[in-house]
Amino acid sequence: MNLQISAAVERWPVAGQFVIARGAKTHVDVLVAAARCNGAIGMGEGTAIYYLQETAEKGVSQIEGVMEVLSGLDPRAAREALQQLLPPGVARNALDCALWDLEASLAGKPLWQLAGLATPPQPLQTAFTISLGEPDVMEADAAKASARGFGLLKLKLTGEGDRDRVAAVRRGAPMARLIVDANESWGGLDIEAEAHALAALGVEMIEQPVAVGQETLLDGVSAPVPFLADESCQSRAELDLCARHFDGINIKLDKTGGLTEALALAREAQARDLKLMVGCMLSTSLGIAPAWLAAQGAIWVDLDGPALLARDREDGFTFEGGKIIPA
Incomplete structure (x- = not known):
């Protein structure tokens, strides 16, 4: 199994300002993870939890730190291993979701079925x-x-x-x-x-x-x-x-x-x-x-x-x- 993983930071502008008690935001930096295998690709995105002192850049480093360990695993096994390799947070979220997406693509099934939903998701x-x-x-x-x-x-x-x-x-x-x-x-x-x-x-x-x-x-x-x-x-x-x-x-x-x-x-x-x-x-x-x-x-x-x-x-x-x- 040749699982390839990558991660990058993207910046997206906010419409006006988003203001809460802790401050205002004019943009958001998101962490985007990609998982590739056998010609298929899965994508996932996470946003850093600011009150936990996370950043998207730190998330990239976390993902880079587990790439080699996960590279020999299939997507489901990699996802299971990931739960122990990384703590909850932006990095694990982005990569976990990318691995779900990849698994669905390889299986030729919609993600909702793999996730255990009984019926297709609704608006x-x-x-x-x-x-x-x-x-x-x-x-x-x-x-x-x-x-x-x-x-x-x-x-x-x-x-x-x-x-x-x-x-x-x-x-x-x-x-x-x-x-x-x-x-x-x-x-x-x-x-x-x-x-x-x-x-x-x-x-x-x-x-x-x-x-x-x-x-x-x-x-x-x-x-x-x-x-x-x-x-x-x-x-x-x-x-x-x-x-x-x-x-x-x-x-x-x-x-x-x-x-x-x-x-x-x-x-x-x-x-x-x-x-x-x-x-x-x-x-x-x-x-x-x-x-x-x-x-x-x-x-x-x-x-x-x-x-x-x-x-x-x-x-x-x-x-x-x-x-x-x-x-």
């Missing part, structure tokens, strides 16, 4: 992210997103003035469903009161209200909407913690380190009656494609990464009527 309603900003700016952005057909909006919050921001978005998009990402910022707030206030504005889910390591702040909180873990849930290793303190988890392939772990995490989370969300980082449609498969059974889908870019790859997903639709 999904996806959230559209409203970047953090002043209430009037977020109100205008929400109105624009609603006019584009997005009926599910995800608001980035910061722990200060969040009620005003949500109220403004509600004015801008009065018929939209709302979910919010607190980005670990509610540790100093009355979490229960904040949750009730946002629920009264129509918010149906709150993501990561407290910082990693402060999950016990959620104990005893009686909230009218579910709390979902994002930063607190990187992989199956955190499921026990999440089951104690949260109502569900947000699965992102860049966190789990690929489709392999994402599928396993989804199965085990559902077995624990945890609610599922599948999200993404800023990315092109190449990075979203395997996440779209993992999202088929999720309650909330947040795969708007390509819709936030100034341009996407050719033959990428389209976004129509608030849904993510394959080419």
Whole structure:
């Protein structure tokens, strides 16, 4: 078996700015992995997790470090070995997904069948992210997103003035469903009161209200909407913690380190009656494609990464009527 692996960094501009509590982005650097064998090629993409101090360049070095070990293996064996060779993160995600894609190509089967889906994947309603900003700016952005057909909006919050921001978005998009990402910022707030206030504005889910390591702040909180873990849930290793303190988890392939772990995490989370969300980082449609498969059974889908870019790859997903639709 002559498995050839390569990796490179690509830069893609953001449409305007993407702003969260930790800062603003005008572009995203993605790690693209390619796996070749017997004339077939598989491609995968990952985005570095900034709060874990990852970079796309470090991801290239990680992949280069395992190329020789994997070169004598078939794609499935290489993918299985990869789970131990690299930690969860951008490098393993990009290469794991490339190996899945290669395996499907060699087998002459669609990836969804290899991934164990019972039926072909369908278009999904996806959230559209409203970047953090002043209430009037977020109100205008929400109105624009609603006019584009997005009926599910995800608001980035910061722990200060969040009620005003949500109220403004509600004015801008009065018929939209709302979910919010607190980005670990509610540790100093009355979490229960904040949750009730946002629920009264129509918010149906709150993501990561407290910082990693402060999950016990959620104990005893009686909230009218579910709390979902994002930063607190990187992989199956955190499921026990999440089951104690949260109502569900947000699965992102860049966190789990690929489709392999994402599928396993989804199965085990559902077995624990945890609610599922599948999200993404800023990315092109190449990075979203395997996440779209993992999202088929999720309650909330947040795969708007390509819709936030100034341009996407050719033959990428389209976004129509608030849904993510394959080419």
